[in-house]
Amino acid sequence: MDAGRHPLIDVVTNAQVVACSGEPGAFRVRVRKRPRYVREDRCVACGLCVEACPQVGGNEFDMGIKARKAIYRPFPQSVPATYVVDPDACLNFLNFLTPKQRDRLERIRAIKARKDPAYRTDFLVCGHCVSACEVQAIDFDMQPEETDLEVGAILVATGFQEFDARSLRTYGYGRLPNVVTSLELERMLNASGVTQGHVVRPSDLRTPRRILFVQCVGARGEGGRPYCSRFCCMNAVKDSLLIRQHDPAVEEVTILYTDMRAFGKGFDDFVERARSEESAIFLRGRPATIRHDPTDDTLEVFVEDTLAHEPRRIRVDLVVLSVAAAPNEGAVELARMLGIETDAYGFIARRDPAVSAVETCREGIFVAGSAVGPQVIPDSVAQASAAAARAARFLSAERVTLDPEPPPPLDLSGPPRIGVLVCHCGINIAGLLDVSNLVDHAAAQPGVVAAVDDAFACSSTGQETLARLVAEHRLNRVVVAACTPRTHEPIFRETLARLGFNPYLLEMVNIRDQCSWVHAHHPTEAQEKARALLRMGIARAGHLEPLEEGRAPVTRSALVIGGGIAGIQAATDLAEQGFPVTLVERSSELGGRLAAPRLWHLYPTDRPAVEVLARKVERLRASGARILTDTEVTGIVGCVGSFQATLQGAVTEILPVGAIILAFGADLADPAGAYGHGRLSNVITSEDLERAFFEGGPRVEGKPLRSAAFVLCVGSRDPEGFSGCSRYCCPTAVKQALALARQGVDCTVFYRDMRTVSSGAEEMYREARGAGVLFVRVPSGSHAQVLGETRAERVRCRDELLDRVIEVPADLVVLSVGMRARQPETARFHDILKITVGLDGFFLERHPELAPVETAVEGVFLAGTVQGPKDIVDSVAQASAAAAKASVLLAHDQVRLDPAVSVVDPDRCRGCGQCVEICQFHAPALKEIEPGTWVAEVNPSLCKGCGTCASWCPSGAITARHFTNRQVEAMVDALFAEASP
Amino acid sequence: MTRAHGERLSDIAARTRAWACYDCGKCSATCPVTRIGGALSPRRTVLSTNLLHADVAVYGAEIASCLTCGACDRRCPVQVDFTGLVRALREVSHEEDAQPECPHGGALQSLMRMMARGTLQQQRLDWLGPDLHTDPAHGAVFLWTGCTVYYDAFFPEYGMRTLDVTRAAVRLLNALGQVPVVSPDEVCCGHDLLWNGDRASFEALARRNAALIQESGAEVVVAPCAECARTLRLDYGPFLGSSPRIQHLSEYLAERLSDLPLVRETTRRVTFQDPCRLGRHLGVVDAPRSLLAAVPGLELVEMAHAGLNATCCAGGTWSACDRYAKKLQVERLKEAKATGAEILVTACPKCQIHFRCAQKDPNLGQDIAIEMQDVAQVLADAL
Amino acid sequence: MSAPEGWNPRIVVFACNWCSYAGADTAGVSRIQHQPHFRMIRVMCSGRIQPGFVLRAFEKGADGVLVSGCHIGDCHYLFGNERAVEQFEKTRAVTRILGLEDERLRLEWISAAEGARFAQVIDQFTERVRALGPSPLAREAR
CATH class of the missing domain: 3.50.50.60 (FAD/NAD(P)-binding domain)
Structure with a gap:
């Protein structure tokens, strides 16, 4: 979603690369885009076409368990949110005819066309979707398009495909009814998936009482694949927990494993939880055969319990095969086209994984995630950021800043003059709700000076209506009753901002996603609900306040603390992008654990560590980074964009930097x-x-x-x-x-x-x-x-x-x-920077999957083993990821500050410090404003706007902007205010 | 400002003798909030009312920051009822929805209004143990328990144990041979809502409570809470008439001191915080002191400001909670510590709550740390 | 007191922006039908849902209040939902003394992907509250 909305990201889906030429920094890539037969610029993702479509096709995303229509959206959160026609299922493509029948049809059409010049050969067999679509988005004339893209760098992130378990006959996949793969199970467990989160036996769609996971299917030597797929152990444990939590009817889950590979941060604790909660029986052994009992479709699994030393026959209702990750079929062809190499298995090969986890054999082309072999999500995300950092070197000349000149602000003062726009969304809303009644109801609310409706508020005409409304009625508040603010608030905010209308004076009322779409069986109550939601939105709008986006200056340089492999990598990446970097190392030499005589050879390449280190250091020195050995960081003050670090040792100075990367490693x-x-x-x-x-x-x-x-x-x-x-x-x-x-x-x-x-x-x-x-x-x-x-x-x-x-x-x-969080450094930097330390003693990342190198402190990033144990390859990847995240911050000379944050009224603040205690982002701090009197102050650069401190504040001194007490209370009151017309 | 508005203000000025004011400024010189730098000058508020300047008198921040502690009233040479004036102005402000936000997200006011609704069957007596003898409906003494059960539930983070005060009160009454009425249907006395300007909700609460008290057949209502005692005695007239008698627990006990078997010796040194509602509002300053004097071995040392001159806990009505209130609390706690006392004794659970809140301070720590107990607890411990 | 014929409960749902509100949207996108007697109020984090909000909802006549946020460990703001638990427990402590049935106030963790679960929670909660009948506070307030 974030990527789909990002102004600098063009997402081209339904497309493939067909050719590539040029050189690093100036590649030309030819992309063939298959027609989706739905115009992205028009489609509003209302889904009317799906309802109209009479044809049912297979559903590759749900492994064929659930059917879908010939026009469809692959899954609910897909980007773009545009529908697509499956030519193999759609009647209009005549693919259902045999070649012979098609020939005949073509001939008849040709004859008719000769006789009648007005005859069109491209008439549609079925036009249900076309006539259902209210925005004329469906276009069967769309043709494949080829475009040439000029790019500086290429990043391959093609992932993996599931190993085809059919090839291993012993497990009976594809042959026995109730043997599924882990990906199929995943779709069942997904709340928006095929069975809405319930696990079923495919044979009778009943809840299985006993489930058995078989690990390492097609991995660790089986099916010609020697490698381990890395993610399957944790995935099976997670699934077992989910199943037992959500489906009490499932009595037993057994996991057949060989080694429990819970290697990631917090993974072992997770497995321990599964053991202690008895969500799964862990049985060490690989099954020999699986036998099907046709009387009740159960399966009998023959396995040796290698720890109990006894053969077992386990009867279960469902067998889940944890299948290995296999290289993508197209990977070899893609690699050939890009001029890069693949490894023996067909994964994209890296030049030297010990040196860089993301560089392919060709300069300017990078790889991330499971395209190089199976990866867990945290590692994939770190690699993706790392690849972006490395790629940025080829783009640095092209860096763009997006800051259009804002229009002069409108005068929005005075008591609320609220304008309400109620959207039909075609029949998505209007099909169930009485829109004119909603408009009347809105018009009757206090403060409302104009209320109108529109077929599609988000369309260009809808946006024009909005602009006209604002001008004609001199509105100072706008309420749009349409769909969810989570997707559409940015659109309306942008429209309003272009008018000079403060975008924070907009309130969206969700009468589609959370009303008409989900209460189709209760039209009367749905109408009542929509009226209430509208009242609530209008009431809140009356209390909205204009907010101005703040800016804080960014010192466009970075400090890397620690001169081990991670610090070296992070500093090199940033310096190569042209940012001034200072790398500070406490000891007299760079290299940390790689320096002689600490590490002899690296696995698996068996190369001398000193040789790898020498190359790294050489590159670091060439990058222009400032290297300070025998130097310590004794203090840091400031916040994101403007830190001041005190350095002591080889130099004694106060260094201003915008970002900090912690890379001082771990202890043994x-x-x-x-x-x-x-x-x-x-x-x-x-x-x-x-x-x-x-x-x-x-x-x-x-x-x-x-x-x-x-x-x-x-x-x-x-x-x-x-x-x-x-x-x-x-x-x-x-x-x-x-x-x-x-x-x-x-x-x-x-x-x-x-x-x-x-x-x-x-x-x-x-x-x-x-x-x-x-x-x-x-x-x-x-x-x-x-x-x-x-x-x-x-x-x-x-x-x-x-x-x-x-x-x-x-x-x-x-x-x-094993590794330990390095002390006293971890404790010291926890004190200095207030970075959260996890239960394992290592620094806690912002989010294990979404933000693995960020910390709760904006502008401070983690590289290498400060975040948890890692090997060289993973440390290097994570260091590059930290550099990538830092470079995003350093790319601009100002950082935008969200104005919807907490503010303190110093007159009301009692200085009790509770906000300081609970905030994980260290946004509030107590200041002594006069001797003996402290009041809190929220640093807007650090505040994330969650509003928890406002709830916590005993005196009410803290206001959570945009979600103030008054705004929320007004909604509660309006909800219960009995309705006029 | 409308004409009606003007008439309303002049009526208030008449009722509270504001018209008598000749701007001598003695009130502002007395006012603790003014002294500490807060947004209040009683003189200016009186003058604004007399001049019918609603922007200050009704909509300004001043009336919200008044503690209604009554310090100024006592000194006024022409007997302006300033606390009464503030209460009346807050009623106007409440009617016009012009009041500032309440502390604690308005949760406490919400609780009180819900009780005023009268449709709830509360579960408020779970704290009664087998050692405490009470009657749910009838008896000669009605023990007014107030909102302590709610406070302890709502303020777990302060380690609040105001129910201990209520328990101590039952033990003391039991020791006097009384089985007091402790009613499951008691609702908030309405003190805070009344002083926040919500007269309608106050009256709803008062009517329910008055009926409850009358049905009990009690001859006396005893309240360990100074605010409850003040409200029942001074504001319940229209609902309760002149009987039964309303007493603060300390008054009731002081009258029966000879019957109280206070036997347990102590060597502790205490100081006493006069609650503004008990001292200045009800004029009771000797009763709690006589009780403390009766505890064997207990030494009472007075603070610099005591009795009718005492500074208040600065939190009274769940409304004026801010930086200035905190400063007053810190000042008062330091004053208590300066006496060398080990325990700060109060006669109102609210004082304890607000002082404890002030003590939750990461910077002042030991400077303001002092143990706190209610006079009822001190006495019950001596039984 | 049993519910009058044709009576529908009035339920207020406080939801965090990132998980539970998004979960309700997911139910919408997937067209998972559920009971319509609730009204949702969005805040950024469940940690923002203070006792005063919930109590006000009951005061104004809510028959049930649902507080929901991201699963523990998955908070968009690290630990906001743990603060939500503390505030919820405080609220529950006072509603219990007020005499409101425990089942009128509920805390649920619903992720952005759990559209079906959102619908299920709403349906179950609606039925529970329906079985309890109108809130004592709603009886007079109506």
Whole structure:
């Protein structure tokens, strides 16, 4: 929705790229747009055509479970909100005829046309939709259009397609009635989906009592796909919770998994919730066959419970296959056209994922999301922003500012002179509601000086009516009774603003989406409701106040705190776009964890970390960023657009910046004596091992190793401490074990769930197994024991999968230590900037999916592991995303401030500080205005306009603008005010 | 301004003796709000009324910021009833919907108006435990519980326990051998609405309460709340007539002090906040002091302003809640601390509420921290 | 007191802009029919829904009041809905003393996608309130 409405984004749907030429900074892309047979400039998305259409077609979006008409809108929130005709279903395209029949028809038409010059060969077989449409939007003459777009950069975000589970016969998909895929289930669970949120068995549409999820279908080696799809584990857990919450009739949900890959921030806690609420039974095992019982359409699943060591037959009503993500069919062709490469599986290949998660092999072409392989949403969103940041380098010359000259403001003073415009929306409103009665009712309300109706208020004629009304009646308030303000308020506000009419003096009354569309069975009550809503809107309008958009200056430069890989990346991205950047590093060298001798080689490419780092640093230096090592940030004041940071160290200065990126990384957990660390000389951490590689590999008493044991999840997934997953440790341990195994060392890895989710990691895990590395699954709640007096001799642990105690010799024990929020920096910057810290101790992002690098403090962004554990690739992507978000802010010399925020009346404020306490955005602050007297002040740059502080304020000193007490109370009063005509 | 408007103002001026004013300014010199910098000059309000200047007298911010504490009334050389004047002007302002927004989003006024409707069957007696002996309908003593049950529910964030005052009152009456009437049908006395200018709702409340009191057969109505006591005694005349007797709890207990078995020793030092409704409005200043003096070992130290000179809690009618009210509260709390007392004793739950609200301050902290108790609690603890 | 014949409850719904109001719009776009006896008042965040709003609705004659916002953890303003819970509980504490049945006041989390759920909540709430009959405050007020 945001993208669809953005003035700088053209959305071209129903289209494909057919050719691409040119070079970075000046590409020419040919796009073929298929005709939708509905004109976007006219369609008002009223849906009358759908009602009129007699033809039913398949519905790819609902997996064919639900039918749709030949003219349709793919799903309720689609952008553009325009209908589209399916030529395969529509009668007018004659696709229902056989080729022979078509030929014959064509011939008859040709003969007729020869005889009668007035005869038209393009007559419509069916014109129901055409005659139903009141705005003449349907046009069967539309032809495919090809357009050439000139662009500076190209971003590929083509996603993935579902792996076709039909190819795996054992699961019976496509063959057995009640086997569905996870995407089909998703459509059922979606509230606006095929079954409105209820899960059903396709065979009889009844609620299944028992449901079973099969994980890793077509993944981790199956169906020729070695990789892990990353999102399926969490998706199944989420679905199980949803199902159990919404459908009490579902008695049991079982998830058949191999490793529970809850690797993301907060994921493990989520799985724990599912376990503790018993929303799902977690059973480790992959089913052999699924047998169908035709008497009741149930399914019998044969699986070994690998933790209980017993074969099981589980009878269920519905089997959900968590299918892997497969590359898009068109990806290879698209890549060829764009001159970029695909990987062995057909996903878009990146030049060097360890260096950049979003760069393809060709300069100027970027990739984000699951087009490169399966991604979870937070990572996809971060990558998308990262790609935008990288792409911006090719566009910086083209940066546009949108600021048309505003017209002179109208005089809107005096008592309310309210004008009311009631929209018919064709028959969407007028078909059920008596519009003239609504107009009369409006006209009778106090303050109303004009009330009229219009067929389509949002059409150009409707907007003209509005303009005329304002001028003729010298209106100072406008009420539009039509559809939802969420989509149409911007349109009417814009129209009014063009007249010089303060757009905040508009009130919209939703009599379509929330009245005529949903109360068709109750016309009398719907009319009564519309009248009440109209009264309420008019009453509120009488109390609306004109608001002026504020501006705050932006210092167009950035401060990056921390010189690790994330800080380097973020600083480089911003500097390459031409913004002055200062990167501050506390220590004397850049590189953080990548600097020698901390990290030997990177997985999965096995490249030396120092080499990657050197390239990064080189690029950073070339970017023109100012680099300050041996320097600390000791204080920051100010707010978005104008921070002042105090730097001390190599320089001592107060640096003004517009945006701040926090990238000071994370700490590694201290084993704190666990597993004999500190007591036994040869028990080391994974970082110690990396260091040893720099010195020619680990040795024991000067001799080469014969055996090594790795213990995972040290300081991670610990209910007492950090309960989350540190994400980087599984692949790191596999990488290290593989390196040692290649030197002939017998390696054993003690793990809990093998979470090799990052790109290429699953393949590396497979390779390690092939190289003879042993993997022992540690039972939940138990730990491996390191045996030895002064040095570790052996490691003993119960292998959960064998159900017996295993003891292996260990010349070296490596503890894979997890990540921790870095202290005291996290606490210090929490104090300085008031950034919220999550329960896991890391900084809390604004929203895990929608805003993964933003914080509650406007203008402050998170890069890398300050937000939570990540590996190098993910840190780099997130750093670029933070740079992208910062650059949006820095692109203008002023930041617009929404005027609909909270304001404090200093005379009424008691200085109790409750607003300061509850605001997550730190907008209110107490100021001592005279000795001993404090009053709150709301910083409009920080206030998001939620209005919660106004509700909280005991004395009523805070006013939530545009949602004031008086405005809301006027609505309540008007609601119950009995109606005149 | 309309003619009717002018007549209304001159009528008010006549009723409240505003006409007698000769602008000496003693009221404004007395007024705590004026002193602290608030938007109020009683003199100007009186003069504006006399000149029929409705923009100040009715629509201005001044009448809303008056605490109606009565400090000026006591000093006026010509006996202008300024609090009465403000109340009358607020009635005009209320009728014309010209009042500023109420604190707490108007929730409390809404509650009171709902009670005035008289169609609710409240569930207000859940706090009564088995150790408290009361009668729901009949008895010689009617214990007026006021709105404490609502306050404790509405202000959880202040750790408000005004119901403890009510419980203490029952225990004290029980100790005197009384089984007081505590009615499930009692509604708000109407004090706040009346002082906010909503006379119609006040009268609806008063009629219901008067009937309830009369049906109970009580000889005396005892209210632990100074506002309730003031309202029932001074404003219920048209509904209740001259009987039964209305007393603040402290007055009732003071008359029976010898029967109260106050045995438990204490070594605590307290100071006393005279509620404006009890002190200046009803003239009761000795009764609570005699009670405190009767508690074995208790030491009472007076604040600089005490008795009829006491500064009020500055929150009385749920209307004038602002920066200036806060300053007065802070000042008063500091004055209480300066006495060296451990406890600030009041005789009105409202004083406690407003002082506690003021104490919720991130900057002043220890400067204004002092324990607070109602005189009823202090006495009940000594039983 | 039982409801008179043909009586319909009057319900006020306070909804946040981002989730619940949007959920009602989604019900509209999907044409999910539901009971028409409620009136919606939009605010930006459920945290804005102060006790005074709800009490005023009851005072003016509402038979039921529904407060709704984003699911916990999904607030557009991080934790506004948690403040909404606190204010709701405070409101409920006083309406309980006033003698209004608990079921007349309800808190629901409805997301922007949950059009069907919105309709379901409205239908269920309408039926509950209908079964309770007119609010004691609405009886005299009408």
